[in-house]
Amino acid sequence: MSAIADWAAMGGYAGWVWSAWGLTALAVGALSVLTVRARLAARARLKALEAELKDEARS
Amino acid sequence: MWSYLANPERFERMARVLVPALWALAAVLFLIGIPWALVFSPPDYQQSDTVRIMYVHVPAAWLSMAAYAGMGIASFVYFVWRHNLADLAARALAPAGAVFAFVCLATGSIWGRPMWGAWWVWDARLTSMLVLFLLFLGYIALRAAIEDERLSARSGAILAMAGLINLPVIKFSVDWWNTLHQPASVLRFDGPTIHASQLWPLLIMALAFTMLLGALALTAMRTQIARRRADMLLRRREQRLEAEELKAGELKS
Numbered sequence: 636m637s638a639i640a641d642w643a644a645m646g647g648y649a650g651w652v653w654s655a656w657g658l659t660a661l662a663v664g665a666l667s668v669l670t671v672r673a674r675l676a677a678r679a680r681l682k683a684l685e686a687e688l689k690d691e692a693r694s
Numbered sequence: 695m696w697s698y699l700a701n702p703e704r705f706e707r708m709a710r711v712l713v714p715a716l717w718a719l720a721a722v723l724f725l726i727g728i729p730w731a732l733v734f735s736p737p738d739y740q741q742s743d744t745v746r747i748m749y750v751h752v753p754a755a756w757l758s759m760a761a762y763a764g765m766g767i768a769s770f771v772y773f774v775w776r777h778n779l780a781d782l783a784a785r786a787l788a789p790a791g792a793v794f795a796f797v798c799l800a801t802g803s804i805w806g807r808p809m810w811g812a813w814w815v816w817d818a819r820l821t822s823m824l825v826l827f828l829l830f831l832g833y834i835a836l837r838a839a840i841e842d843e844r845l846s847a848r849s850g851a852i853l854a855m856a857g858l859i860n861l862p863v864i865k866f867s868v869d870w871w872n873t874l875h876q877p878a879s880v881l882r883f884d885g886p887t888i889h890a891s892q893l894w895p896l897l898i899m900a901l902a903f904t905m906l907l908g909a910l911a912l913t914a915m916r917t918q919i920a921r922r923r924a925d926m927l928l929r930r931r932e933q934r935l936e937a938e939e940l941k942a943g944e945l946k947s
Contacts, residue, residue, distance in 0.1 A: 642733065645743035651808050652746050655801040656732070659750040662800075663903075666793045667910065674913050677920035684924050688931060 700777035702919055709912045716909035723902030730895035738892070745892065747805040753900040754798040755823065757907050759861055761791030762826060764911075765833070766858040769851035779915070781847040784854055785837060786914035790907055792830035799823060810874060818867035819875035822860060829857040 645652040731749035738745035765787045771780035802820070803813045814820065833853055840846035868877045879888045886893055 645746065646737055648742060648744045648808060651744055651804055655747040655804040656750060658800055658804070659754065659797050662793050662797050663906070666790060667906070670789075670910050670913050670917075674917040674920075677917045677924070681920045681924045681927075684927050688927060691931075 700775075700779045702779060705779055706916070706919065709916055713909055713912050713916070716905045716912070720902050720905035720909060723898055723905060727895055727898035727902050731899055735895045736891055741809060744805055744808055747801050748892075749896055749899045751798060751801040751805060752896060753903040754794045754801065756900055757903050758791050758794035758798055758823075758826060758830075759864060760904070761787045761794060761907060761911075762829070762854075762857065763861060765791060765854045766861075769854035772847060773851045773855065778847075781851070782915045782918045783911065784850065785847075785918065786911045787907075788830055788834050788837070789914070790910045792827065792834065794903075794907070795823065795827035795830055799827060815874050817873040817875055818871040819864065819873050822864040822867050825860055826857075826864060829853075829860060833857075 643649060727749070732746055735746070735749075737743045765784045768780045768784040768787070771777055772784065799820075802823075806815070807813050833850055836853055837846050837850045840849060865878075865881075867873060868875055879886060888896070
């Protein structure tokens with residue numbers, strides 16, 4: 636067995652180790668993406684609103 | 695000190711510098727910690743390579759508890775001093791805490807099946823951790839269910855403070871009761887019992903997750919500040935339009 640395949644086999648516990656790490660990456664990754672997307676959306680909404688109010692004040 | 699920190703503009707200035715720094719630090723620490731944990735650290739003499747699950751399970755456990763502690767303290771500050779920023783902090787920590795608690799429970803379960811022969815046992819450590827996860831979900835649901843911002847914040851603060859009692863129960867459950875879950879091997883009064891070859895990657899991973907939690911919580915706080923500011927501007931516009939209509943009506947009559 637090659638060294639990489641040997642390592643990936645995790646001493647016969649590959650399914651357990653990789654599923655635990657995969658699940659962690661998925662959960663933490665999804666949380667990070669959702670948090671950043673919410674921030675960008677909130678900032679865009681606030682900026683658009685501020686610009687709209689500025690226009691209204693001018694007219 | 696609370697008043698100094700409670701200024702939203704000061705917070706925004708601080709967050710603008712701190713958030714990118716925390717993301718960058720988390721990325722660097724993960725780049726060191728992940729290969730160390732998955733490749734360079736040795737397998738355990740009893741658990742073989744399943745010990746590598748510990749490098750995500752243990753930091754997730756620590757950080758879910760740290761997130762709850764932060765939530766409880768922020769809730770106390772809000773409850774006593776009525777600083778809105780403290781309430782925002784508590785609210786921002788809840789989703790991240792819930793995800794970390796879930797990761798802790800799920801990875802523990804995945805480790806438990808080959809090592810204990812069971813996905814789940816109702817022992818004191820596992821049960822108290824499940825209670826922590828449910829407390830996060832309860833807090834999130836409670837905050838979402840109450841529309842009145844002040845009432846929502848106060849009710850959430852009471853729940854978060856009451857739930858603090860669960861933290862020492864989780865920590866000392868392995869000492870107070872006869873549990874299947876192993877006792878502490880890092881945070882012990884007499885020092886860690888875990889070998890340095892496994893302790894260091896564990897600490898690096900824990901630090902990486904800590905930076906990530908900080909970045910996520912501060913980002914979520916900024917989201918809420920932007921939302922509240924937008925809502926306030928909309929309310930002001932509505933009030934102005936109503937006043938203008940009233941004025942126009944008066945002039946006509």
